[in-house]
Amino acid sequence: xxxxxxxxxxxxxxxxxxxxxxxxxxxxxxxxxxxxxxxxxxxxxxxxxxxxxxxxxxxxxxxxxxxxxxxxxxxxxxxxxxxxxxxxxxxxxxxxxxxxxxxxxxxxxxxxxxxxxxxxxxxxxxxxxxxxxxxxxxxxxxxxxxxxxxxxxxxxxxxxxxxxxxxxxxxxxxxxxxxxxxxxxxxxxxxxxxxxxxxxxxxxxxxxxxxxxxxxxxxxxxxxxxxxxxxxxxxxxxxxxxxxxxxxxxxxxxxxxxxxxxxxxxxxxxxxxxxxxxxxxxxxxxxxxxxxxxxxxxxxxxxxxxxxxxxxxxxxxxx
Amino acid sequence: xxxxxxxxxxxxxxxxxxxxxxxxxxxxxxxxxxxxxxxxxxxxxxxxxxxxxxxxxxxxxxxxxxxxxxxxxxxxxxxxxxxxxxxxxxxxxxxxxxxxxxxxxxxxxxxxxxxxxxxxxxxxxxxxxxxxxxxxxxxxxxxxxxxxxxxxxxxxxxxxxxxxxxxxxxxxxxxxxxxxxxxxxxxxxxxxxxxxxxxxxxxxxxxxxxxxxxxxxxxxxxxxxxxxxxxxxxxxxxxxxxxxxxxxxxxxxxxxxxxxxxxxxxx
Ligand SMILES: Nc1ncnc2c1ncn2[C@@H]1O[C@H](COP(=O)(O)OP(=O)(O)OP(=O)(O)O)[C@@H](O)[C@H]1O
Ligand SMILES: [Mg+2]
Numbered sequence: 001x002x003x004x005x006x007x008x009x010x011x012x013x014x015x016x017x018x019x020x021x022x023x024x025x026x027x028x029x030x031x032x033x034x035x036x037x038x039x040x041x042x043x044x045x046x047x048x049x050x051x052x053x054x055x056x057x058x059x060x061x062x063x064x065x066x067x068x069x070x071x072x073x074x075x076x077x078x079x080x081x082x083x084x085x086x087x088x089x090x091x092x093x094x095x096x097x098x099x100x101x102x103x104x105x106x107x108x109x110x111x112x113x114x115x116x117x118x119x120x121x122x123x124x125x126x127x128x129x130x131x132x133x134x135x136x137x138x139x140x141x142x143x144x145x146x147x148x149x150x151x152x153x154x155x156x157x158x159x160x161x162x163x164x165x166x167x168x169x170x171x172x173x174x175x176x177x178x179x180x181x182x183x184x185x186x187x188x189x190x191x192x193x194x195x196x197x198x199x200x201x202x203x204x205x206x207x208x209x210x211x212x213x214x215x216x217x218x219x220x221x222x223x224x225x226x227x228x229x230x231x232x233x234x235x236x237x238x239x240x241x242x243x244x245x246x247x248x249x250x251x252x253x254x255x256x257x258x259x260x261x262x263x264x265x266x267x268x269x270x271x272x273x274x275x276x277x278x279x280x281x282x283x284x285x286x287x288x289x290x291x292x293x294x295x296x297x298x299x300x301x302x303x304x305x306x307x308x309x310x311x312x313x314x315x316x317x318x319x
Numbered sequence: 320x321x322x323x324x325x326x327x328x329x330x331x332x333x334x335x336x337x338x339x340x341x342x343x344x345x346x347x348x349x350x351x352x353x354x355x356x357x358x359x360x361x362x363x364x365x366x367x368x369x370x371x372x373x374x375x376x377x378x379x380x381x382x383x384x385x386x387x388x389x390x391x392x393x394x395x396x397x398x399x400x401x402x403x404x405x406x407x408x409x410x411x412x413x414x415x416x417x418x419x420x421x422x423x424x425x426x427x428x429x430x431x432x433x434x435x436x437x438x439x440x441x442x443x444x445x446x447x448x449x450x451x452x453x454x455x456x457x458x459x460x461x462x463x464x465x466x467x468x469x470x471x472x473x474x475x476x477x478x479x480x481x482x483x484x485x486x487x488x489x490x491x492x493x494x495x496x497x498x499x500x501x502x503x504x505x506x507x508x509x510x511x512x513x514x515x516x517x518x519x520x521x522x523x524x525x526x527x528x529x530x531x532x533x534x535x536x537x538x539x540x541x542x543x544x545x546x547x548x549x550x551x552x553x554x555x556x557x558x559x560x561x562x563x564x565x566x567x568x569x570x571x572x573x574x575x576x577x578x579x580x581x582x583x584x585x586x
Contacts, residue, residue, distance in 0.1 A: 013586070057406045060584040077408050085406035091399050093328075095335040107324035108407040152403060 001071055003160050003191035004033040004056065008065035011051050025051040027215040028065065033193055033208075035159070038186050040202035041195040042298075043212035044306055049195035050088050052212075053164050057085050069160060081109065084158035088165055088195075090149030094138035098129055098148045101137065102155060109156045123151035128177055142169040150178065154185075161185060163194035167201060179205060199298040211302060213309040219301075227301055233294040234268040236277055241286035248284055249277075263289070321409045322417040329421020330428075333387060338425060341379045342432050348375055349440045356444075365444055365460045366548050372437035373468050373544045379433070380426055380476040381503060387425070388483025389495035391418040392576075396585055405585070412577035419484050419573055426476050434469045458550030467558055468547040474565040475541045479503055481572040482536065488580040505531075506538035536568060 009029040012022035026048040033039045043049050054060045056067055058074045072079040092101050099120055106116030124133045127147040132140070137148065146169045153161055166182070167175045175198075182192050182205050196202055202209055203223065210220035219226060233254060240262050255267040268277055278288050333339070349372055356367050392415060395401040404414060438461060445453070445460035458464065482502050486495035511518075512532040519525060541561050543553050 013584075054402075054586070057402070059402055059405060060586055061582075077410050080406060080408045083406070085402070087399060087402040087406075089399075090403065092403065093332070093400055095332055104324060104328055105403070105407060108321045108404065108409055110321075110408075149403075156407075 001035065002032050002068065003035045003037065004031070004039075004067075004069055004193055005071075006031045006052075006056075006065065006067040009052070009055055009062055009067050010064040011048075011055060011060060012063040022063075024215050026055070029212075029217055031210060031217070031220065033191060035191050036186070036189050037208060038182060038192045038206050039194070040206035040209035041193060041212065042197075042199065042202055042209055042302060043195075044197075046214075047212040048215040049212060050164055051215075053085070053087075053162055053195065056162060081156060082159045084153035084156065084161040086149045086153040086161075086163045086166060089142075089168070090145055090152075092137050092145070092148065094136065096137055097135060098124060098133040098137060098140075098151070101148065102152060105152050105155055111156070119155055120151075123154055124148075126154075126181065127151045128174065143171060143174055146170055147174065150181065158190065160191040160193065163192065165196055166194055167196060167198050175201070199302055203298045209298070211305050213306045216309070218305045218309050223298065227296050227298065231270055231293040231295060233270050234272060234274050234277075235290075235292045235294055236266040236268060236274065236281070237263070237289040237291075238266065238281045238286040239263045239289050241281065241284060245284040245286065249280055267294070321407075321413055322420060325404075325409070325414060325417025326421035326424060329391065329418055330424045333383075333422070333425040338383055338387065339429065339432075341383065342429065342436070345375055345379055345433055346436050349436060353440050353444055364456060365441060366457065368440060368444065369437070369462075369465065369548045370544070372433070372440070373465075373472065373548070376430055376433045376437075376469065377472050377475070377544075380430060380472065381479055383429060384422070384426060384476045384480040385483050385496060385499045385503075387422055388480045389487045389492045389499065391422060391484055391487055392580065393487045393490075393492055393495070401585055411581040415484065415488065415577045415580050416573055419480065422480050422484075423477055426473065426480065430469055430473045430476070434466065437465070456550075458548070462547070462550070464547045464550075464553065467553050468544050471541045471543055471558070471561060474562055475536075475538050478536045478538070478541075478565050478568055478572075481569045481576075485572045485576040485579075488576045489583065502536060503538065506536040507542070508539070509535050509537045510539050537564065541565060 006029050009026060009031075010024070011026040012024050014020040015023045029048075029052060041049050041052070051060070055062050056069060056074055067074045069079050069083060096104065102120035102123065103116045106119060111119065127150050129144065129147050129151070132144060137145070140148065146166075150163075150166060153163065163182075166178050170178060179201060182194070185192050186205075192205075206223060208220065208222050209226070211218050237259070241264060242262065246256065246264060249266075252269065252272060253266055254269055257265040257267075259265055266277070268274060274291055278291065281288060349368070352371050353368055356365075395404065395414075401414070405411065441460040453460070479499065479502075483495060483499045486498050490498070509532060512528040512535070519528075541564075543558075546553055
């Protein structure tokens with residue numbers, strides 16, 4: 001049983017008015033997501049993330065390949081009772097309020113009146129919409145619409161949630177809210193499939209990720225397998241060192257960055273002995289602020305993978 | 320079936336978009352005309368008021384049917400609110416039909432209120448004239464046959480709503496409006512196409528004319544305004560046949576609209 005499964009999923013868009021040329025937005029995507037996973041779907045702009053999600057929602061039809069959600073083909077309307085979807089930059093109806101919107105969607109799910117009201121209220125609380133919920137949606141800011149979008153995606157207590165850039169447009173508090181929300185969903189056993197550009201979020205939330213570039217899957221797997229976890233170096237921040245004292249530290253520094261007057265970030269190689277460096281700094285009158293091991297982040301990995309993909313494909317060609 | 324919530328949401332939107340404000344204008348026109356008629360023709364006839372009331376019902380209705388109808392599906396797609404609806408357990412044809420029913424409900428309410436308003440004005444005029452004047456009228460002021468005209472106007476409007484909705488599933492509001500109004504006008508002269516061989520003898524032209532006759536909405540046959548106003552009877556059989564025709568036309572158009580919409584990439 002898979003929560004989501006795609007096999008050679010491919011989408012060509014026709015470009016041009018008279019002479020239509022196919023443009024491959026997604027190229028033979030094969031992917032499996034297990035129930036209960038939080039799966040990060042990453043990739044640069046135009047990689048095909050939104051296209052994939054639209055194919056999964058059957059908003060557009062595949063050129064080739066197939067896709068299943070909860071072991072049912074995506075065309076099966078019944079499966080939509082058990083899923084939720086937040087589109088990219090969601091948009092609703094101008095004349096409705098957030099409350100009315102959720103109740104309307106509740107009716108589409110066939111929820112009874114009491115449940116509709118209760119869920120609408122709870123979810124709007126959960127996404128942090130207060131009295132604004134009685135305001136017509138045309139008066140909403142981007143982040144407020146995003147919050148309504150999240151609420152409507154959870155209305156039916158879905159087993160699988162698809163979120164297209166859930167953090168987009170949100171303030172720092174909103175982003176924390178979404179992170180917590182995703183973790184709560186995970187704890188309830190909900191499968192979460194989300195696309196994002198914010199790699200630190202993916203790193204903090206996901207058990208597995210897939211990286212897409214130019215419509216193709218460049219990498220997928222468990223984060224722990226994808227990232228080299230050995231220490232690549234050390235980041236030592238010291239305060240109260242004069243410029244002269246800094247040169248007195250001796251050779252072996254990879255990089256020195258001035259943070260403020262007398263405050264420096266020193267990058268040490270992987271084989272350095274950080275305790276010795278700390279001792280040397282204190283001896284020269286400095287104070288150690290922090291010491292952190294440097295490991296490869298998802299961002300490093302992402303840049304490496306996507307960069308490699310760009311080098312492989314000729315400029316201007318998409319396939 | 321999610322038809323009812325979708326239909327009700329369309330109805331609510333027309334209320335909030337102030338579609339029903341047209342009723343005010345309608346009432347003003349009727350009252351003003353009745354005052355005018357009362358003075359100038361010395362109550363010779365209530366025909367003018369009936370004519371005007373029915374024509375205005377038709378005209379206001381067609382504007383609502385077209386201008387709301389051409390946006391029904393288009394706006395959802397254009398603004399991408401359709402992504403949310405269709406990720407719920409809603410089949411695409413259900414969205415099309417639900418939207419259609421919603422606008423039909425709006426038109427039903429609109430036409431009913433207009434019918435009531437017309438009867439109210441006629442009742443007022445009726446008691447303002449002596450029996451001798453009333454005797455001279457072709458039909459009584461409060462003629463129940465007026466209802467037949469209203470029902471058939473509503474049928475016309477529902478046909479045109481289906482036409483507008485059909486275009487709205489694949490073309491822009493501008494084009495849809497042009498096509499729909501084009502069909503509306505053509506639909507009134509449709510009958511001429513049937514007997515085109517009496518005008519032109521070229522076979523292909525006759526076939527094209529014949530084909531058009533079946534494709535275009537035959538609105539003229541649903542137009543009984545002048546018979547009713549002049550007190551001529553309209554046969555029950557004729558009315559039911561006309562309604563049947565309208566129903567078949569609507570079902571076929573909605574079927575075509577659903578088919579087109581169900582196959583479209585919504586991007
Ligand atoms: N309706 C469309 N018609 C033609 N091309 C399209 C259409 N929608 C998307 N594309 C193309 O498909 C490719 C993938 O687009 P998609 O929206 O899936 O990217 P994305 O990964 O979601 O990007 P972003 O991170 O910017 O949201 C892009 O090159 C885009 O130009
Ligand atoms: Mg996108």
